[in-house]
Amino acid sequence: MPKAPAAPLMVSAEQRAELAAIARSTTRPHRVVVQARGLLWAAEGVANAEIARRCEVDADAVRRWRTRFATAGVAGVGIIAKGRGRKPSLPAGTVEEVLRLTREETPPDTSTHWSTRSMAARVGIGKDAVAKIWADNNLKPWQVTTFKISNDPCFEEKLVDVVGLYLDPPARAVVFSYDEKTQCQALDRTQPSLPMKPGRAGTMTHDYKRNGTIDLFAAMNLATGQVLTGLNKGHTGADILQFFKQIDASVPRELDVHVVLDNLSAHSTPDIKKWLAHPDRQRWHLHFTPTSSSWLNLIERWFKELTDRRLRRGTFTSVQDLSHAITTWAEHWNADPKPFIWKATAQDIITKVQRGRDTLHQTNSQTDH
16 A cells, blocks of 8 residues: 655744745755755655655655754754764874874975975875865964064063053043054055956056155044044154144143153154153153064054055055045044053963963974974
């Protein structure tokens, strides 16, 4: 006696919409799309045998889809049951050998790092298998990041001073983060850029014309996020002193002025020291960051915003054009300023730096031996 056809699959309106979206997908795995289509037919009452024919699978597969959907819902679509699917084919110890070679050795052709092809040739497996091993273990031998550990003998003292200023600013005072962005280039492209359109990013010519440079002075009020700016053809001590006077004029006389800045010699010229020594500048306090620690100066974060959002993709036919662009962008920033919030404590940073120093010392010791 022939089996009665299976009853239509019970599918809610929400599940039906999700299955329909999966069935239309052009990016999901093929097996997932096929199962979604099969389940939609099952919900319409199509027989398992007919679904199997349309999906080019056997009827038992359709029954498994229905059973899994009944227990797991849409989340179970495309799941490969334990024990099924392609079995691992790498010889024993291959993964460990790839990891060891990646970390400890370099290719025999004297390259600085392994590629999937060179590692595949060395170990005797496919390059896709190498790529999967690296991805599974979060290894990226083609990438390298740079670092610089400060050798300032007063590193901790300066760090504690600056971070303390960020986390617990003094009352009745304005705290500024100050620096210069030197040699801002007025670059113009050799040909007109093309705007983006659906399916294509905007384009710019690789080559460019240099139309001069300008130096940008900037001081961010850390409480409000507003930024004072100045533009000059140079950044001598006299230029910096002139900008300090601009900062001084912006702060009410009853408030102290605290300025975070780096150790550039032009920040401590005799003229600047003489100006700061005047009784009217007793409210001024300079806080120098450690050497090689530009990351500690919050104005650098604003420079990155300026570069990413206005300068890098801009075209400037002259220094005047560039200056106007910087000034206009800064005005828009100040109309809706966004202060940067420092969160790391001095001790957190000291611990991390010490860990870096220990690792570097250990690496150097191993290299020496």
